[in-house]
Amino acid sequence: MCVKSLKQIYQVGCCLCAAVALMNSLALRGRAEGESLSSPGQSLSREQDRPLSGQQYRVEIDVDYRSARFAGRQQVRFINSTGDDLESIIFNLYPNVGLKEADLPWLTVQRVSDGVRDLRFGYKARYSVLKVALPYRLEPQRELELTLEFTARLPLVQREETTLLAHVLQEVSDAVSDEKQMRDARDIFFAGEQAMLLGYFYPLLAAQQSAADYRLAVGAGELVFSEVADYEVTVRTEADVVVIGPGLCSSRSLSPQRQELVFRGEKLRGFALALGERLKQVATQVGSAQLISYFREGQDRLGQRALEIAARAVEVFGSTFGQYPYPTLSVIELPLPAGYTGINFPGMVVLARAYCIDFEAPQAARLPGIVREQAELVKAALEFTLAHGIAHQWWGEVVGSNPQRSPYLDEALANYSAAYFYEAAYGPAAGEAAIEQHLRAAYYAYRMFGGADVEVEKAARSFRSALQYAAIVQAKGALFFVALRRSLGDRPFFTALRHYYQDYRFQIASPEDLQLAFRTQAVDPRAIRLLFQRWIKEKHGDEDIGVPDLTFFAPSSSKARAIGRFFIRIGRAAARPF
Numbered sequence: 001m002c003v004k005s006l007k008q009i010y011q012v013g014c015c016l017c018a019a020v021a022l023m024n025s026l027a028l029r030g031r032a033e034g035e036s037l038s039s040p041g042q043s044l045s046r047e048q049d050r051p052l053s054g055q056q057y058r059v060e061i062d063v064d065y066r067s068a069r070f071a072g073r074q075q076v077r078f079i080n081s082t083g084d085d086l087e088s089i090i091f092n093l094y095p096n097v098g099l100k101e102a103d104l105p106w107l108t109v110q111r112v113s114d115g116v117r118d119l120r121f122g123y124k125a126r127y128s129v130l131k132v133a134l135p136y137r138l139e140p141q142r143e144l145e146l147t148l149e150f151t152a153r154l155p156l157v158q159r160e161e162t163t164l165l166a167h168v169l170q171e172v173s174d175a176v177s178d179e180k181q182m183r184d185a186r187d188i189f190f191a192g193e194q195a196m197l198l199g200y201f202y203p204l205l206a207a208q209q210s211a212a213d214y215r216l217a218v219g220a221g222e223l224v225f226s227e228v229a230d231y232e233v234t235v236r237t238e239a240d241v242v243v244i245g246p247g248l249c250s251s252r253s254l255s256p257q258r259q260e261l262v263f264r265g266e267k268l269r270g271f272a273l274a275l276g277e278r279l280k281q282v283a284t285q286v287g288s289a290q291l292i293s294y295f296r297e298g299q300d301r302l303g304q305r306a307l308e309i310a311a312r313a314v315e316v317f318g319s320t321f322g323q324y325p326y327p328t329l330s331v332i333e334l335p336l337p338a339g340y341t342g343i344n345f346p347g348m349v350v351l352a353r354a355y356c357i358d359f360e361a362p363q364a365a366r367l368p369g370i371v372r373e374q375a376e377l378v379k380a381a382l383e384f385t386l387a388h389g390i391a392h393q394w395w396g397e398v399v400g401s402n403p404q405r406s407p408y409l410d411e412a413l414a415n416y417s418a419a420y421f422y423e424a425a426y427g428p429a430a431g432e433a434a435i436e437q438h439l440r441a442a443y444y445a446y447r448m449f450g451g452a453d454v455e456v457e458k459a460a461r462s463f464r465s466a467l468q469y470a471a472i473v474q475a476k477g478a479l480f481f482v483a484l485r486r487s488l489g490d491r492p493f494f495t496a497l498r499h500y501y502q503d504y505r506f507q508i509a510s511p512e513d514l515q516l517a518f519r520t521q522a523v524d525p526r527a528i529r530l531l532f533q534r535w536i537k538e539k540h541g542d543e544d545i546g547v548p549d550l551t552f553f554a555p556s557s558s559k560a561r562a563i564g565r566f567f568i569r570i571g572r573a574a575a576r577p578f
Contacts, residue, residue, distance in 0.1 A: 054079035054143075055229035057271070059202050063237035065275060068154040068191035074202055077145040082209060085137040089144075091203035094224060095152060096127040098184025106189065109203060111149040119146070130203055148203050154191040162192060162335035164354040164371065164378075170338035174467045175449045188272070188343060192335040196275040199345060200224055204270060207402075207508065223460070225402055228267040228506045235261045235273065244274040244294060244330050246347025265326065265347065267506045269397050272345035274332050282307050286314045289324050294332045295356070302358050306331050306351065309383055313390040316424040317417060320494060321394050322501040329393065331386065339466065342385040346397045349389035355382045384418055384438050391417035399501055400508045407460045407469075408536065409514060412477025415439065419478065435482060439475045443541060444548030446471030453541035456480065457511065472541075479545055480535035484518060487531055492521035511536075 054077075061072040080086050095107040105127035112119045112132050121132045138144055160166060188199030207225045235243050239259045247265025254260050265271070276294070282303055283292045291310050295303030310331050318324050326347050336343065336352035343350045358364060359375040371378075395417065396403070396410035403410060419439060423431025446467050447453075454468070456477045463469040485493040500509070500517035515532050519525035534540055 054081065055205060055227055057229055058232045060234040063235060065196065065238045065241050068156065069152065071151045072202060073149050075145060075147050076205060077143065078205060079143050080138045080140050083140050085139055086134060086209065087137055088134055089132045090206040090209050091130040092206050093128050093130055093203055094200040095185045095189040097223060099126045106155060107150060107152045109148055109150045113147050115145065115147065150203065152201065154189060154196065155186050157186060157190045157192040157335065157337045159193050161337050162354055166338035167354050174465050186337055187340055194277040195334045197334055197350065198273040200270050200272060223404060224270060225404055226270045228269050230266045231268055231271050233263045233271055242276050242279040244332055246326065246328060248327055268346040269400055270346055272348055274334060274350065284311050286311050287318060287323065289314065289326060290328050292328065292330045294330060296333060299356065299358060301360060302356050306386060309386050310390060312425050313387050313421050316421050317391060317394055321497055324393060325398060341381060342389045344389040344392040349386060351382065351385060387418040387421040388414050394501060398506065399504045404460050406457065406511050408456045408473050408477040409509060409511060411473045412480065415474045415478035416481040439478050440545055442475035443471045443545050448548045453539045455539060456536045476541055476545065483535060484531055487527065488518065488522060496521040
């Protein structure tokens with residue numbers, strides 16, 4: 001970290017001292033690239049960097065919930081729309097992202113076949129990429145169906161890794177660490193206390209059939225990049241486990257101990273499942289979509305509040321950008337590991353249990369005073385996280401983009417949309433407050449800890465830390481849309497977003513597509529191009545956003561109280577999707 005003044009050194013010292021104070025006062029309950037080939041000596045060539053389309057998955061998994069393991073089998077059908085002959089096919093194994101050199105893979109493929117013969121396959125990027133050699137050259141527009149058999153075990157997340165204390169201390173670590181932070185899959189693929197999250201738990205066709213995506217584990221930003229596909233997913237597991245997934249669901253009892261559920265969804269950009277014990281639910285209808293809130297027993301107030309926020313957000317985004325296209329949207333409370341207040345998947349938003357605190361419940365009186373004093377900030381963080389995650393259903397899930405190359409396309413738009421949600425739901429003053437507290441504050445925090453302004457338009461792997469990613473991609477990128485709206489005016493601005501949503505539904509949009517949508521609505525298209533250039537491609541953050549007040553910790557506040565308020569406000573108040 002670059003510290004440029006004695007005052008900044010003092011502020012960092014305060015943060016570290018406060019972290020120690022928090023640990024004493026806050027007690028909450030609570031991979032060098034490896035390669036192996038199934039057939040030695042095989043040399044697999046690279047294909048063109050183009051998307052596939054026309055995909056269909058039929059997946060079956062048998063889950064041993066108590067042992068945190070499952071076995072699966074999938075049939076995947078696709079059409080070669082690359083325009084070139086294909087000699088091999090690439091799958092991403094996202095559960096294996098972030099493995100160290102000596103680690104064993106969490107997800108392992110045992111067999112690949114085309115229905116006639118077994119096919120050779122090899123792992124790359126420490127088991128996070130699977131390359132399957134085809135038995136013949138697949139010509140453009142030709143269809144192929146593969147069958148893959150696989151097994152998996154889930155990494156365990158301990159209870160102490162999911163508390164509010166762990167989340168705040170992770171923020172401190174992110175802020176003061178000088179080392180580049182790497183990703184692993186425990187954000188989306190883990191077994192925790194009475195819960196299990198299976199994010200992208202199967203071999204997923206790479207959206208781009210090239211070796212350019214091998215370095216999946218590098219960077220602080222999101223990684224999952226997928227074309228839309230139709231899914232039929234069958235889950236067999238213990239009868240007392242609640243299973244949640246996107247799309248329409250049917251179920252039947254296999255025995256007193258086992259159950260089977262079948263989920264069906266169309267045009268989903270990947271698939272995830274959440275499993276849990278003793279979960280309750282409430283539901284409501286918004287347009288053609290059923291919204292469902294899942295929560296722990298005894299958290300009825302919080303579950304209802306999450307449902308109301310979600311319903312309001314779907315109404316706001318639906319009327320502003322375009323209709324939500326899926327039949328269901330689930331909001332789920334789970335014990336996420338420290339560093340994330342929320343994770344979004346197609347048709348699902350997962351909230352961190354650490355932030356799901358009912359301050360009106362009698363047991364809240366037993367919480368440490370430092371937590372009770374932050375009640376409004378914790379509530380605000382949870383609401384913004386939920387609005388951000390739901391906005392990602394529009395930007396990232398329906399309108400796709402490459403999050404590894406241009407992460408701001410979905411992240412900045414989702415963050416701006418979350419701030420706009422406050423304006424539409426509660427009035428202009430609330431919208432301005434959201435911009436100040438959730439956008440500018442994140443940039444200021446990053447600058448206060450010595451972070452330098454960088455360009456928004458950078459590859460995800462270029463960002464050194466979660467704090468830098470949040471400040472530049474999510475916050476500065478979102479503030480660009482604030483400036484763009486001011487330049488264009490409301491009607492052209494929102495007309496451009498509606499056209500962008502409609503034109504690129506279920507497709508992959510590029511930065512040029514987004515800019516064109518706004519230039520088309522502008523009286524002076526050149527001014528829009530220059531605005532993109534200044535905010536997205538250049539470094540004018542301090543000029544355009546402002547310079548933070550380095551006397552953040554007021555004398556009247558204790559250091560512990562200040563650091564708690566500081567990080568609860570600006571840390572992962574914006575959901576960080578994988």
